[in-house]
Amino acid sequence: MENNALLSETGIIITLVLIVIPVIAALLIVIYKIYGIVNGLVRKRELEKFNEYLKGLSQEEVKQLEQRKRELEFALSNNELAGDIKLSDSRGLLASINSAEELRFVEKKKKSQPRPYIEPKLSRLILWYLGCAVFWLIFGTTVGEYVGIKFVAPDVDHISWLSFGRLRPVHTNAVFWGWASMAMMGLAYYVVPRISNAPLASIKTGYYTLVLINISVILGSITLMAGINNGGGEYREYIWPVMVLFGIGIILSIWNFIKTIARRSNKEIYVSNWYIISAMMFLLVIAVVAYWPGWQNGLGETIVQGYYMHQGVGMWFMLFNLGLMYYFLPQQLNKPIYSYSLGILAFWAQILFYTLIGTHHFIFSAIPWWLQTIAIVGSAGMVIPVVAGTTNFLMTFNGSWHKLSGSYTLPFYLIGIIFYFTGSLQGTAEAFRFTNLIWHFTDFTIAHSHLTMYGIITFMLWGFIYTLVPRLTGKEPSQIIVGAHFWLALIGLLFYTFPLMYGATLRGLMWMEGTKSFIESVELMAPYWLWRAIGGSLMWLSHILFAYNFYVMVKSKEKIGIPLSPAEILVAKEELESKL
Amino acid sequence: MEFFNNHKKLFGTALALFVALTIIVAILPAINNQQNNAPLPNAVELSEEAFLGKKSFIANGCVACHTQQVRNVDMDKIWGNRPGIAADYAGIARTGLWINTATLMGTERTGPDLTNVGVRQPSAAWNLLHLYQPRTVVEQSIMPAYPWLFETKEELNEDDVEVIVPDEFRKGVKGKIVASKEALHLVAYLQSLKQTPLPDGKPASDFLYQKKKQESDNAQSDQPSLLPDGNLLYVNNCQACHQANGEGLKGAFPPLKGSTVVLGDDLELFVNIIMLGYDARPEYATMNAVGLDNKLTPEEVTAIINHEKTSWGNNAKTVTLEEVNKIVEYINVTAKK
Numbered sequence: 001m002e003n004n005a006l007l008s009e010t011g012i013i014i015t016l017v018l019i020v021i022p023v024i025a026a027l028l029i030v031i032y033k034i035y036g037i038v039n040g041l042v043r044k045r046e047l048e049k050f051n052e053y054l055k056g057l058s059q060e061e062v063k064q065l066e067q068r069k070r071e072l073e074f075a076l077s078n079n080e081l082a083g084d085i086k087l088s089d090s091r092g093l094l095a096s097i098n099s100a101e102e103l104r105f106v107e108k109k110k111k112s113q114p115r116p117y118i119e120p121k122l123s124r125l126i127l128w129y130l131g132c133a134v135f136w137l138i139f140g141t142t143v144g145e146y147v148g149i150k151f152v153a154p155d156v157d158h159i160s161w162l163s164f165g166r167l168r169p170v171h172t173n174a175v176f177w178g179w180a181s182m183a184m185m186g187l188a189y190y191v192v193p194r195i196s197n198a199p200l201a202s203i204k205t206g207y208y209t210l211v212l213i214n215i216s217v218i219l220g221s222i223t224l225m226a227g228i229n230n231g232g233g234e235y236r237e238y239i240w241p242v243m244v245l246f247g248i249g250i251i252l253s254i255w256n257f258i259k260t261i262a263r264r265s266n267k268e269i270y271v272s273n274w275y276i277i278s279a280m281m282f283l284l285v286i287a288v289v290a291y292w293p294g295w296q297n298g299l300g301e302t303i304v305q306g307y308y309m310h311q312g313v314g315m316w317f318m319l320f321n322l323g324l325m326y327y328f329l330p331q332q333l334n335k336p337i338y339s340y341s342l343g344i345l346a347f348w349a350q351i352l353f354y355t356l357i358g359t360h361h362f363i364f365s366a367i368p369w370w371l372q373t374i375a376i377v378g379s380a381g382m383v384i385p386v387v388a389g390t391t392n393f394l395m396t397f398n399g400s401w402h403k404l405s406g407s408y409t410l411p412f413y414l415i416g417i418i419f420y421f422t423g424s425l426q427g428t429a430e431a432f433r434f435t436n437l438i439w440h441f442t443d444f445t446i447a448h449s450h451l452t453m454y455g456i457i458t459f460m461l462w463g464f465i466y467t468l469v470p471r472l473t474g475k476e477p478s479q480i481i482v483g484a485h486f487w488l489a490l491i492g493l494l495f496y497t498f499p500l501m502y503g504a505t506l507r508g509l510m511w512m513e514g515t516k517s518f519i520e521s522v523e524l525m526a527p528y529w530l531w532r533a534i535g536g537s538l539m540w541l542s543h544i545l546f547a548y549n550f551y552v553m554v555k556s557k558e559k560i561g562i563p564l565s566p567a568e569i570l571v572a573k574e575e576l577e578s579k580l
Numbered sequence: 581m582e583f584f585n586n587h588k589k590l591f592g593t594a595l596a597l598f599v600a601l602t603i604i605v606a607i608l609p610a611i612n613n614q615q616n617n618a619p620l621p622n623a624v625e626l627s628e629e630a631f632l633g634k635k636s637f638i639a640n641g642c643v644a645c646h647t648q649q650v651r652n653v654d655m656d657k658i659w660g661n662r663p664g665i666a667a668d669y670a671g672i673a674r675t676g677l678w679i680n681t682a683t684l685m686g687t688e689r690t691g692p693d694l695t696n697v698g699v700r701q702p703s704a705a706w707n708l709l710h711l712y713q714p715r716t717v718v719e720q721s722i723m724p725a726y727p728w729l730f731e732t733k734e735e736l737n738e739d740d741v742e743v744i745v746p747d748e749f750r751k752g753v754k755g756k757i758v759a760s761k762e763a764l765h766l767v768a769y770l771q772s773l774k775q776t777p778l779p780d781g782k783p784a785s786d787f788l789y790q791k792k793k794q795e796s797d798n799a800q801s802d803q804p805s806l807l808p809d810g811n812l813l814y815v816n817n818c819q820a821c822h823q824a825n826g827e828g829l830k831g832a833f834p835p836l837k838g839s840t841v842v843l844g845d846d847l848e849l850f851v852n853i854i855m856l857g858y859d860a861r862p863e864y865a866t867m868n869a870v871g872l873d874n875k876l877t878p879e880e881v882t883a884i885i886n887h888e889k890t891s892w893g894n895n896a897k898t899v900t901l902e903e904v905n906k907i908v909e910y911i912n913v914t915a916k917k
Contacts, residue, residue: 154721158727163726165640165643165645166640169641224641228639230679231638231680231684232638232641236680237641240678258587261587268585269585274594278595278598289602293680297674297681298670298673299610299617301669301682302669302685303609304606307602347594351597355602355605356605358606364788365649365664365685366664366666368613368666374605437789441647441687441689512655514654517812518816519815522722
């Protein structure tokens with residue numbers, strides 16, 4: 001295949017553009033920095049020249065300068081009007097006066113907003129969800145890290161329960177159903193009652209769901225490692241009794257949420273609730289379709305598999321997260337969403353197009369050709385909801401960009417939104433027939449799924465969690481560690497995905513060429529697999545920091561505070577005296 | 581708008597739209613494919629052992645790296661003789677109470693496709709050794725080893741299948757390494773994976789995105805001496821057993837380096853072994869009919885022979901296409917009877 005011919009393929013061009021976007025952003029920053037350095041050098045030259053000039057200064061000129069200096073330094077004493085009377089602020093007009101007390105290594109970020117009143121019982125429930133989610137994130141990505149290492153060191157262990165084929169689904173399912181799903185549900189337990197302006201119908205039901213999902217993921221992980229699985233379709237590896245538990249959990253919570261929404265005290269149903277409730281309803285439909293044995297024989301299994309694995313991603317994780325984004329983003333920016341109607345358009349377009357695209361995982365397979373074509377067309381149609389959503393979020397950001405640098409949560413939102421755009425459209429480009437030739441069956445798919453499930457979903461969830469938890473507990477994490485978490489995760493993700501995409505392209509081209517043996521294409525991937533393991537390690541490290549931050553937000557001891565404001569001093573004095 | 585403010589209508593509509601699309605795009609096509617396809621008349625059903633092997637294949641998640649689909653594109657030609665069709669999968673039904681139907685088509689090709697592996701690599705000895713430790717036979721492989729599918733015994737029983745493992749991979753294992761039932765089943769399953777030929781007279785559909793014939797192909801008809809790449813053919817067809825260094829594996833696969841067959845002048849014997857396999861030496865595993873199974877052409881056989889005669893220090897006279905052609909033709913005629 002000629003290089004030129006390759007670069008004239010639409011799918012390749014789109015992908016290259018999408019890859020280039022974040023790279024250009026980084027390049028701009030680098031260019032800006034270099035400009036600063038060069039500028040500094042130029043100024044230094046000028047200074048040297050100026051020093052020469054100083055040496056040649058005459059007595060006369062020095063005197064003139066001193067004279068002028070005195071004239072310019074003349075100032076009033078500032079108490080010409082007030083005289084020497086002591087100042088007082090009898091109406092308390094001056095408040096929150098900041099003074100620079102300490103040396104600042106990093107810019108001070110804004111503190112989380114004052115907490116609204118949330119029933120402590122509900123807070124506890126939400127924190128339980130998020131806490132379990134954090135556990136599954138650590139567990140799932142530890143497994144993922146280990147699985148990644150096995151590409152580089154296949155003989156690292158010889159234990160059946162830890163063999164690659166068994167651990168891989170443990171990783172994917174734990175981060176899907178354990179981490180992301182659990183975190184989404186926890187956040188929904190905050191968002192749904194809040195935008196319905198009504199108390200949650202039943203807190204107890206929330207705990208039932210929590211327990212059921214946890215049991216499902218625990219049993220699922222154990223059975224997979226023991227070699228009991230559903231037959232190998234991706235994300236459908238849990239056997240049906242395990243998945244039933246998960247399903248019941250979701251049913252209970254849907255009932256809980258709809259009842260809450262029915263009791264709402266405002267007339268409208270804010271669009272977040274459309275997304276969240278729909279995602280939960282659709283997940284049930286998807287799961288029933290995937291596990292019902294009536295249409296699974298022969299190719300039926302493959303068609304259902306294509307439908308299931310993609311709806312799971314798009315209709316459960318993506319739809320749900322978009323719903324959360326429509327609540328948290330305007331909240332964090334303290335302004336309404338740019339366009340409510342765009343949100344509605346994106347909602348219906350997502351249902352219309354996303355439902356069609358499942359079989360694009362089986363292009364050129366024995367599945368009917370027309371079904372493959374529909375999937376490709378649907379993938380192209382995904383441009384509509386993705387562009388609508390991205391535009392909406394970025395336009396909401398517009399005018400508030402300055403808040404980005406002063407907030408430790410907003411960078412997570414922004415990265416999530418950028419990857420929402422690039423990751424989703426990359427999926428469209430991958431669905432084309434030609435790009436399928438190169439990339440299908442290679443690690444490109446793995447890179448894509450991490451750009452999306454990690455770049456979009458996980459980054460968004462982190463943003464939401466860092467927003468919400470301090471409001472529930474009143475405790476904030478150290479912003480330096482949040483920053484470290486952010487950068488390790490982002491850089492790790494880029495190290496993980498870029499080499500993998502590059503290597504996978506080479507591998508696909510090698511297969512197409514057909515003049516080398518298959519095993520040479522395995523050897524070819526070795527360095528890229530190593531890079532993946534390195535990137536994965538950085539990501540994993542960032543999760544440890546995240547878990548620590550979560551711990552600080554929830555459990556850390558109250559710092560011993562020395563009262564500063566007059567009110568606090570008085571309260572402290574009263575308390576002290578009453579104790580005596 | 582009333583519609584947007586009524587949660588029952590709103591959520592009901594969204595659900596109805598999704599379910600309707602789901603029925604059209606997933607359920608109906610699935611049912612349609614399930615009802616309107618039947619296995620090819622000459623398709624062979626899985627034996628009991630092979631079925632148990634398939635279950636083991638599922639349990640160990642082999643599908644994570646191995647596909648079982650030959651796509652109708654040129655680059656997939658090496659994995660089968662024709663593109664996969666619906667009928668190839670039509671006979672697959674639910675695996676068991678816990679386990680769904682498993683077509684095992686897969687989505688990742690970290691390792692080779694297995695649609696036709698029963699033809700490509702049918703040797704039980706090779707498969708067992710490869711399962712015990714893939715790197716004994718394929719140095720660069722990153723496939724997991726499955727030592728827990730094997731037992732160590734002091735004494736062999738009558739029906740035990742021993743696996744001769746090179747010393748460097750035995751690592752502290754004392755006694756004889758014997759394949760467990762599960763390993764034998766798994767190998768039976770792998771051996772059963774063969775593409776069913778289409779019934780007589782039915783042409784297979786074409787592979788798409790064919791590479792444009794290179795100019796050298798045209799030149800080939802004028803210059804019979806221009807043969808395909810013997811090294812690549814050796815890697816794809818022979819190397820798994822006889823190894824990259826041509827030295828084979830002690831106790832399993834004989835060396836080609838310095839071999840009397842390779843260096844000698846009995847071309848008929850040499851071609852016969854490549855085409856029909858060999859089982860004359862008890863100290864080595866049985867060789868299958870590599871040439872016949874994989875439909876090697878006389879040009880390819882000639883290239884392989886010449887590669888083997890001139891590699892790893894071997895330095896024998898090469899042979900011509902005409903000489904090989906005669907023998908291969910004769911074999912093909914007799915094999916059909």
